Amino acid sequence: MIWLLAVLGIPIVVVLMLFFSAADDFWQIITFKIDFSRLFDDLAHVLAILVIGVLAELFSLFMLFAHFL
Secondary structure, eight states, X not given: OHXXXXXXXXXXXXXXXXXXXXXXXXXXHHTTOOOHHHHHHHHHHHHHHHHHHHHHHHHHHHHHHHHHO
């Protein structure tokens, strides 16, 4: 049961993390006040969040299938 909750919860947590980490940058892009060096630095953070989320999701799916099979 815990792995099923993890499989469903990890994408939600990743999307929330991306939203809150990029909310300020989105506003600066809309108002044309963003510095491009900051934009590329934040891109690295977004990619790190996505990679960690994908690895966690793959592990959760593996454990879910291993548990039920």
